[in-house]
Each structure stands twice: as C-alpha cells, then as structure tokens.
Amino acid sequence: MAFDTDSTAVVVVDMQNGFCHPDGSLYAPESEAVVDPIDGLLGRARGAGAQVVYTRDVHPPEQFEDAHYYDEFEQWGEHVLEGSWEAEIVEGLDVQPADHVVEKHTYDAFHRTELNGWLSARGIDDLLFCGTLANVCVLHTAGSAGLRDYRPVLVKDAIGYIEEEHHEYALDHADWLFGEVTTLESVAFD
Secondary structure (H helix, E strand, C coil), X not given: CEECHHHEEEEEECCEHHHHCCCCCXXXXXXXXXXXXXXXXXXXXXXXXXXXXXXXXXXXXXXXCCCCCCCHHHHHCCCCECCCHHHCECCCCXXXXXXXXXXXXXXXXXXXXXXXXXXXHCCCCEEEEEXXXXXXXXXXXXXXXXXXXXXXXXXXXXXXXXXXXXXHHXXXXXXXXXXXXXXXXXXXXX
C-alpha cells in the first residue's frame, strides 16, 4: 500500500504517559508495546517527507464540572490533566519541530480543534492512523476523518488496546464502515 508523501500524514493518537507508561493512571501494556513500532513508522514517514501529527488528550481539571452528559472523568477517572506528566508524549516518541501537535479534549481529535484546517491547508488527503486506544480515540478520530472525506487507514500493528477483542472490533468496524486497515510491513511511501 503506497502513500504519496505530498498528500499523506501519519496521525499518532494519544501516545502519552497516562496511557503508555506503567505509572500512568490508564496504562495499557499493549499501548506501551506499540511505541517502538510507531517510532519505526515515523522514521520511515519523515525520511520520505510525509507530515506527522500527534494528538494529545488533555483535560483541564474543571472540564466536566458543568457537563450535562459527556463526562470522561466519570467513565475513566481523572486522567491526562492539563500540565501533568501524564499528558506528555511518552518517552521513545520524539516530537520533531516540523510535527504538528493537536490538543484535544474529547475522543475525537477533529472536535473543536484546528486539525481539519491544518490538514486541508497542506493538501493532506490520506491519514495513516496509529496510537491508542483502538476502540476509543483512534476509532473516533479515524471515523471523524472519514466523515470529512479523508482516507483513514489504520495501521493495525501500531495501535494499542486494553483487550484484544476491542482491537479487533475497532479494526473490523473501520474497515467495514469508513476506512481501510493495513500493516506496518505493507506501508510504503512514494
């Protein structure tokens, strides 16, 4: 599966200490396990000239105090609080000066962020998704990309999860409904 570097971005979803480091409040071993594969993908993408986008899930402590219904702290407990160690990108993935970092406050990195405008301004059409969690932020961001007429491609062996069945569900759902699924080995850059 070849990707044109002029119109492709690799989107690294929420690879943060809170999710990928053993001391993180929502640590998942399979999220930590994809750090090295993602780093390898980023090396190839950058070397070929593709854009790299990191998303960071960041929550102000008071974000959900006046929530009518949507409350991630009720679902997951407090996590990746603004300014905390948990909210930082995990060691092993180095954000480069040319990379774009999107701070998001929901599962969807397009919701009330500049991501769509940033991608559109650069002529990006194809998005390679990696990161964590498969059935939460990866799935919701990739689905949102598909609804915006991007081509979302999920790199299955570079996506973390809590349970294997969640991983399989997310990949099957994405492949069936709005995108494509590939492997690290199958990704090539033109």
